[in-house]
Amino acid sequence: MNNDLGSASTDRNWERATLEKLVFATIKEQQSARRWKIFMRLVWLAIIGAIGWMVYTNNTVASSASTPHTAVIQIKGEIASGAEASAEYVVDALRTAFEDKGAQAIVLLIDSPGGSPVQAGIINDEITRLKALHNKKVYAVVEETCASAAYYIAAAADNIYVDKASLVGSIGVLMDGFGFTGLMDKLGIERRLMTAGANKAMLDPFSPQDDAQRAYIQSMLGEIHDQFIEVVKKGRGERLKVTPDTFSGLVWSGQQAVNLGLADQLGNLDYVAREVVKAEEIVDYTHKENVGLRLARRFGASVGEGLFVAARSAGVQLK
Template sequence: MTDNDSSTPPSPNAPGRSPNWERDLLDRLAFAALTEQRRARRWKIFFRFFFAAYLLVILVLAQSDNWSGKSLTKRHTALVDLDGEISASSQASADNVISGLRAAFESSYTVGVVLRANSPGGSPVQSGYINDEIKRLRTKYPKIPLYAVIEDVCASGCYYAVAAADKIYADKASIVGSIGVLMNGFGFVDTMKKLGVERRLMTSGEHKGFLDPFGPVKPGEAKHAQELLDQIHRQFIDTVRQGRGKSLKETQDMYSGLFWTGDDAVKLGLVDELGSTSYVAREVIGAEEIVDYTYRENVFDRFARRIGTAMAQTMSAEILGRVPSLK
């Protein structure tokens, strides 16, 4: 072995090296590890406080709409929005609209309530819930009037809901009506034949595959579906007649699914007068101050609802596609 063999370990007594260099090295490594642990612990505490403060700020901002304006201690016009498609999972669900209406009527400073409608319609069940609750609240609070004010459109299920109002107002260019019921879908029988796809559907009930889009329409099932639609249509017509009373000037086309402008709707008795929300608050109710009681989900409610319904929506998509709709 030569003097320059690199495998020869350095001498512990080499010039310039401390006799306790191993211990010094271990001490420095231990101290560095301890410092790193302390730093990691401080960052962990910081991020915990930061995350908690962030959640608190989101909660405050999310609830701000529900807090603002409702502490007014003077007479005012209460406003509740019915905006968008009416369904159990939308902002215009019966639960949300009814929550806003109840809060509006329960305020001791509410002089009158405006239900501001802007919706193409939706579920007949949800629309019926809103209609029923309007009638109940009008009976419970007879001194507080409820007026519906139509913005761009109030069609089908939307009109079903607001027909119970004391009076209905609209703009001259608003779209009103579409008193009818529909059930739609698609048929893929010929497409499957062309693609050479075979449908394998197993059921334990004669009509469990009711209106299966991958099979031919069965006359008996089509007849049953039409009877369902006709029954819901009659319920819709009865609700409109009950709500509008003698104001209606019925025509042959009134319940055909057609819709009209606000101007024509006044002539037909579907709308009482032309007017906006501010006009009704100022000139009809007599309380120009408007307080918004519309229920709006906060970020936590929305997140929980979406998590809770994600799986259910996947499983029920086939069924919901065949539910009658007031659109």
């Protein structure tokens, strides 16, 4: 009889313990679900906030440019597709600045060793078009360097201002590479190259240089050089004092550039805004990576990690 009572008591204790476990498990699951809902709401709030921030940053220039001002577009670093000084970004900034009624003139603030003649040509052409369309002046202000493709762009400006120690010029075209045929011969390496087209492997660094191909490339570089020279002559006009070295690829100091007619006078950004444009307020139209987009990307990475942690804490398996 006592054994039966003990057995019944044990069963009741087991049932109670099982029920308690089930209740606690249910409560824990409900708490996890609530935490997950709260987390997802925070995620959506953050996304909405990021979108609002992007809209705000996109409209910052327009809202700050209601009064008369000097519009500045920086051209810094390599001029190349995908770079900050690419035609895509510079042209977009130019159009925004020209279309803003508050912008009294546009200043190209240049510090670049050059880059792609194609990108520079696109920018030069667009400056010429926009000047005629909006009847606004464009001034180039050189900081450290304005060479090669950078000078190609500056030539479209109405006036070029430099520091006396700036580096200006390098009106030339180059194409460089390496040749490894001698080293391959010493190492006993055989080049096995198959092509369809007699000139398909032109400039291949592991093959001997072909005189006919070299002459072809040289003529092509000469043609691009002539285009560069024409742009400079058109932009500088009678101010340019042509010498045998003008288009040789040499660079000059800012003071020498003024003497040669490659630049107009010494001056910096503040001087041009104050004394030339007569609008001391400066508004920067330079393309910059949108802060909202950058934060959104970083936020996206954080969200991914947060989702993983939250899913793991909620008992969700990611496979």
